[in-house]
Amino acid sequence: MRSNVISSLKVFWGFKMDFELSNEQQLLKDSVSRLIADNYDLQKRGAIIKSADGYSKTVWKQLADLGLLGLSFSSNYGGFDGGPVEQMIILEAFGTGLLIEPYLATIVLSGTAIQSAADENKKSELLSAISNGDHLMAFAHSERLSRYQLSQVETRAQLKNGNWILNGEKTTVLHGGIADTIIVTARTKGSDRSTDGISLFLVPAKTKGITINSYPTIDGMQAADIKLSNVSVPQNALLGECDKGFLIIENIEQHGIAAVAAESVGAMQCVLDMTVDYLKTRTQFGRPIGDFQVLQHRAADMYVAVEEARSIAIYAAMMTTEKDTEKRRHAMATTKAQIGISCREVGQGGVQLHGGIGITEEYAIGHYFKRLSMIERQFGDVEHHMTTLSMMDSPD
Amino acid sequence: MTEYTEDYVRKEARTWLENNWDPNLDLFEWRNKLADSGWGLPNWPSNWYGRDLPVGLVPIVEEEFQRIGALPIPKSGIRMLAAATILNHGTEMHKEKFLRRIVTGEDVWCQLFSEPGSGSDLAGATTKAVMVGNKWVVNGQKVWTTSAHKAHWGLLLARTDMDATKHDGLSYFIIDMKQPGVETQPLKQMNGYASFNQVFLTDAEVLPDFQVSELGDGWKVATTTLMHERRAADSLRAWGQVPSSEGPIYDQERAEIETTMAPYKWYPQRAGRVDLIMQRAKETGAIKDPAVRQEIAKLMTLHKSAEWTARRARSAQEQGKPQGPEGSLGKLAASNVARAAAKVHTMISGAHSMLSGDDSPENGTVAEVLISFPASSIAGGTDEIQKNIISERVLDMPKETRFDAGKPFKDIPRNTIS
Numbered sequence: 001m002r003s004n005v006i007s008s009l010k011v012f013w014g015f016k017m018d019f020e021l022s023n024e025q026q027l028l029k030d031s032v033s034r035l036i037a038d039n040y041d042l043q044k045r046g047a048i049i050k051s052a053d054g055y056s057k058t059v060w061k062q063l064a065d066l067g068l069l070g071l072s073f074s075s076n077y078g079g080f081d082g083g084p085v086e087q088m089i090i091l092e093a094f095g096t097g098l099l100i101e102p103y104l105a106t107i108v109l110s111g112t113a114i115q116s117a118a119d120e121n122k123k124s125e126l127l128s129a130i131s132n133g134d135h136l137m138a139f140a141h142s143e144r145l146s147r148y149q150l151s152q153v154e155t156r157a158q159l160k161n162g163n164w165i166l167n168g169e170k171t172t173v174l175h176g177g178i179a180d181t182i183i184v185t186a187r188t189k190g191s192d193r194s195t196d197g198i199s200l201f202l203v204p205a206k207t208k209g210i211t212i213n214s215y216p217t218i219d220g221m222q223a224a225d226i227k228l229s230n231v232s233v234p235q236n237a238l239l240g241e242c243d244k245g246f247l248i249i250e251n252i253e254q255h256g257i258a259a260v261a262a263e264s265v266g267a268m269q270c271v272l273d274m275t276v277d278y279l280k281t282r283t284q285f286g287r288p289i290g291d292f293q294v295l296q297h298r299a300a301d302m303y304v305a306v307e308e309a310r311s312i313a314i315y316a317a318m319m320t321t322e323k324d325t326e327k328r329r330h331a332m333a334t335t336k337a338q339i340g341i342s343c344r345e346v347g348q349g350g351v352q353l354h355g356g357i358g359i360t361e362e363y364a365i366g367h368y369f370k371r372l373s374m375i376e377r378q379f380g381d382v383e384h385h386m387t388t389l390s391m392m393d394s395p396d
Numbered sequence: 397m398t399e400y401t402e403d404y405v406r407k408e409a410r411t412w413l414e415n416n417w418d419p420n421l422d423l424f425e426w427r428n429k430l431a432d433s434g435w436g437l438p439n440w441p442s443n444w445y446g447r448d449l450p451v452g453l454v455p456i457v458e459e460e461f462q463r464i465g466a467l468p469i470p471k472s473g474i475r476m477l478a479a480a481t482i483l484n485h486g487t488e489m490h491k492e493k494f495l496r497r498i499v500t501g502e503d504v505w506c507q508l509f510s511e512p513g514s515g516s517d518l519a520g521a522t523t524k525a526v527m528v529g530n531k532w533v534v535n536g537q538k539v540w541t542t543s544a545h546k547a548h549w550g551l552l553l554a555r556t557d558m559d560a561t562k563h564d565g566l567s568y569f570i571i572d573m574k575q576p577g578v579e580t581q582p583l584k585q586m587n588g589y590a591s592f593n594q595v596f597l598t599d600a601e602v603l604p605d606f607q608v609s610e611l612g613d614g615w616k617v618a619t620t621t622l623m624h625e626r627r628a629a630d631s632l633r634a635w636g637q638v639p640s641s642e643g644p645i646y647d648q649e650r651a652e653i654e655t656t657m658a659p660y661k662w663y664p665q666r667a668g669r670v671d672l673i674m675q676r677a678k679e680t681g682a683i684k685d686p687a688v689r690q691e692i693a694k695l696m697t698l699h700k701s702a703e704w705t706a707r708r709a710r711s712a713q714e715q716g717k718p719q720g721p722e723g724s725l726g727k728l729a730a731s732n733v734a735r736a737a738a739k740v741h742t743m744i745s746g747a748h749s750m751l752s753g754d755d756s757p758e759n760g761t762v763a764e765v766l767i768s769f770p771a772s773s774i775a776g777g778t779d780e781i782q783k784n785i786i787s788e789r790v791l792d793m794p795k796e797t798r799f800d801a802g803k804p805f806k807d808i809p810r811n812t813i814s
Contacts, residue, residue: 255749309701390689
């Protein structure tokens, strides 16, 4: 099974981007979907949420065995050179199953950090470790005062006697409680909001001086507040160039945006399908409620929102590799703004059209609503990105 | 299908254009060259004035036309819908007789679908075609007919069977517009143009050969025409913009645009003129207003999503998928963009947006956007009809309760006109 999937994956990763899936891409989609269908019904997912670690070691291992964790990494480091389409396929499927595995934290955010900033040794060591599923990582960046401002970093790092000493506090670090290695951003120079003077550090989670307080997020994921008190790491823990971390952080977030965009499309399509099914089967006034035009039109609006999200998610996937920083920045803000608008329309519409049952815990729609509400805010909400866009000149 | 690469197509197109484009040619001589070579409509079949090129590669050819300054085949107008319908459903005789003069632009076409009593309920048409002797004789009234007063040919939806159900009693014809039984009257719009007409058909005649597809297939064929119309709305281009180059062929095209293309001159304004937004915001200084900037950001986000949705539609088309009800998605997206753009344009221009005609900014363009955009969510099927199509045909929701289903047309309640 494993070798089959992997060898066929290798065949198609050279293909150019297209909007329709090739047979091989369809195969990838089917295998991820099957894995999720087998492991992620609402009940099994609920059990995973309640478990001590908040993710499933079994599923994580399966993802690793199928080659999905290392899919987008370079084959020089044990990956499969996957392109943006393949990444989209996986994340869309994750969205369908409301996966709560540490994929975004470990693979997308931390993986991007390592790929874009680590030296060769660390790349081979860490990328293969996270691809194998043996090693979990988290990206600790946001702070109490940062809201969505990427340059707001108060956590400090100072070089003393050949070691970096880190002090500060990070909040809502996705899967921070289960990570083996945490990427911590800290100020090495400049004032609290300056883009210049931020650096990234690889910090083993067990390092002395780290206090981690884990808690569940509304959508069943895990996040943590992380306190660093005189945490000491060696000089080579520095990831990338000193003081020049801002562009890396931005790049990490942009990959995060493209990832949740794809994920949200999967979740939104599910909400639309469930809602349309419900409209066809629920009867009131002696007929299916989908008979009523006012509900049909709301469903049509949801369809438009899903398709616009899908279009913009494809755009985002293509733009992650754009070289021009301004163009990429503009594209990702546009993407996240549209995704936020669509998440709202579809998440809220889905619950509304289900009526009373839509707000119950036992029914699936509410769980999708929670994830979509989370994605709407993750990496910046609509208003944040609209403001960002309004302050930029359109590069087109 | 032959494998085409971008580079290959670009090179081929460039070579052909370099050897054939000549701004001193007569406009129709040039278009005939395009028809013979297939470069004018390269995605058309190679036996009918095209080159069988995948739609996705057409932009490459268009780029080469622009690079050398060659005039392309104008792709807007009902003639292109007629072409799509004829290519899909027409007989060899239809293709032989009509397609070439569509490509060269010598014939003007119009679409005789809507009636005073059948707008959104298009299948409720009551214009009748009756076989008298060896000819169809048509009586009734049509409305919203773009270019009817200039048209040589009309795409006609008419009832041929009152005992059949509403949809099954319709047939599709090509009617000669230059005959005594056809009378047209212009309809003036609130934006000052008179692009549409009412058409009165009084014992107008159609030869039996000019029926498209089988008797009773009218609705099916009309659906093809309409889906292409929606797709066209989705990628509205700035047709009617006059080329600025000097030379006799350009003069000829300018003259043509002034006359034949006149009904379409406001279409770019109807679509919202997103292309002018940034320029206007900068020259007025409105760019400094954070509220305006926010609205521009919203518009551009909407515009980008619509653009990529259109790209996906083109890509699906390129892969040979027939135009489906998803075209409604693009049309809805285009309406949203037009609405938002009109709002932003007027925010930018402030009180000046209330001035009419040439007093309004950009020689009247802003005023024209403001009073033209409402048509984008009505023409070619209202936004509400598009949502019906999406819910019934894409999402497969229950069909609305209908009082006319299964009954002979003569027995169902008619739409009255007050």
